[in-house]
Amino acid sequence: MGFLAGRRVLVAGAGVTGRSVVEALLAADASSVTVTDSSADRLDALEQLTPGVTVAPGLVGPPAGTDLVVTSPGWRPDNPLLAASAAAGVEVIGEVELAWRMGLELADPPAWLAVTGTNGKTTTVGMLESVLRAAGIDAVACGNVGLPVVDALLAGRRVLAVELSSFQLYWSPSVRPFAGVLLNLAEDHLDWHGGFAAYAAAKAGVLTGEVAIGGVDDPVVADLLAAAPARTRVGFTLGDPAEGQLGVRGGKLVDRAFGDGAVLLDAAEVRPAGPLGVADALAAAALARAHGVAAEAVAAGLRAFRPGAHRAELVAEAGGITYVNDSKATNPHAAEASLRAHDSVVWIAGGLLKGASVDELVRAQAHRLRGAVLIGADREAIATALHRHAPAVPVAVLDGATMADAVRAARSMARPGDAVLLAPAAASMDMFSDYAHRGQAFAEAVRTLVNPG
Structure with missing residues (x-):
């Protein structure tokens, strides 16, 4: 019998992750599964799709007899329901922690290769998945990238390329990936965590497995890597790598950690181009090499990878002006990296800063x-x-404006040779459903502007 058999579980959140959690709990013979959410529509949809579940809108305390609470990652620890559960002695975990514990009960659990950081997580996980598949490994990108980890686990995948947010790591106290990488750290989600130290501590959870990997050009990450309890610690750098590191030498990605100076590929072949793309490629390569992937497969996988939408995506070029959609730049650290790719920029920015400062960026x-x-x-x-x-610098502060208004204002400031760059440095939920919706609005506004009628 597994650890869930006979247990009464409350699921907090009826979104995509919540639905996957419910299915996993029922499959694992939990004695009862109750789901709560503030949205009656989400609960109704879940109840129709999943027989055997009990729905309870808007709970502020756990039902009597609850043995375990599994929360969606975005729910904060001070949420009344989660705080009341903890006060009552009921353990609260996240979906990633649930998947980890379920995996430990398997005779042959999958390998976890995990990625976190303020920026570059999704690109790195995508690169890693591409590399693993180039090596013929049954791998899938999951976690914060969209596919819940419990779904990947139940599908029987042999290697999980897991993107982990700080929220997911907070709710996953016992997760110990075989290899984990911390890409970088900058102010983000401070409103959720209560400060940078708590945010960094959550992120450092990825470094607790057998192999800890960190971007040592970032001094905070370098310190966390040095203190990591992992058996093997590996750095990656955009400079010439020391022994035990991956880096760049003579324009080529080089491995001095898992191969004695093995050349992986030319930095110019990496997409997305530029320092951030190369750093992400080094991180993905380090994870793959830790898992035993040959240098040739690393090169093939990185060459095959193409970045997703809304990440430094060229939308149009007209009148000597380029229009670039980097809606995924949802914090100041990402926006600064995006700005560095251009010499002269009309910058479209704004949204929810989540407690982060933009002073150093500006x-x-x-x-x-x-x-x-x-x-x-x-x-x-x-x-x-x-x-x-x-x-x-001329600044237009638009109150109650649409993205089309912002694009028109930016076009009026731009000159040939400039880039009109959407790199908001902020989250999108004040005006849009998510960063993809924001990026789509930008792209549509640009196309309407440069191709009227």
């Missing part, structure tokens, strides 16, 4: 800015930073 990249168009809930905070650190 100070460092002010010399690139032709102008800035600011939208969304925290537009004034970005305007203040621009007035402080880039007073000569």
Whole structure:
């Protein structure tokens, strides 16, 4: 019998992850499964799709006799239901933790290769999946990338390329991936975690397995890597790698950790191009090499990989102006990296900053800015930073504007040779359903502007 057999479980959240959790719990012979959510529509849909589940809208405390709560990752620890459950001595875990514990009960559990960081997670996991498949391994990208880990586990995949958010790591106290990488760290989700130290501590959970990998060009990551309890610690750098590192030498990606200076491929072959893409490729290569993948398969997989939409995506070029959609730049660290790819930029930014500061971003990249168009809930905070650190840059602060308004304003500031860049430095939910919706709105506005009628 597994650890779930006969247990009474409450699932917090009836979205995609919640539905997968319910199916896994029922398959594992939980004695009862109750689901709560603030949305009656989501609960109704779940009840129709999953016989045997009990729905309970808007719970603020666990039902009597509850043995375990499995929460959707975005629910904060101070949520009344989760706080009441913890106070009552009921364990609260996330879907990733559930998958981990279920996997431990298998005779031959899959290998976990995990990725976290403030930026680059999805690209790195996609690269890793491509490399593993090039090596003929039955692997799948899962976790924060979209496919719940419990689904990948129940499908019997042999290697899981797991993208983990700080929320997921917080709710996964016993997860110990075979190899885990921490790409980088910058202010993000401080409102959820309560501060940078707690955010960094959650992220460092990925470094607790057999092999810990970190981006050592980031001093905070380098310190966390040095303190990691893993048996093997590996760094990656955009510079010449020392022994025990992967890096770049003579324009080529080189492995001095799992191969004695093995050349993987030319940095110019990596997509997305630029320092961030190369760093992500090094991280993916390190995870794959830790799992025993040959250098030739690493090269083949990285060459085959193509980045997803809304990540530094060229939408159009007209009148000497390029229009670039980097809606995935949902925090200042990502936006700064996006700005660095261009010499002269009209920057479209704004949304929900989630407690992060944009001052350092603006100070460092002010010399690139032709102008800035600011939208969304925290537009004034970005305007203040621009007035402080880039007073000569024209700024349009748009109240109640659409993305089409923002694109038109940016076009009026741009000159031939400029890039109109959507790199919001903020989350999207104040104006859009998610970053993809925001990116689609930008792309549609650009196409309408450059191809009227």
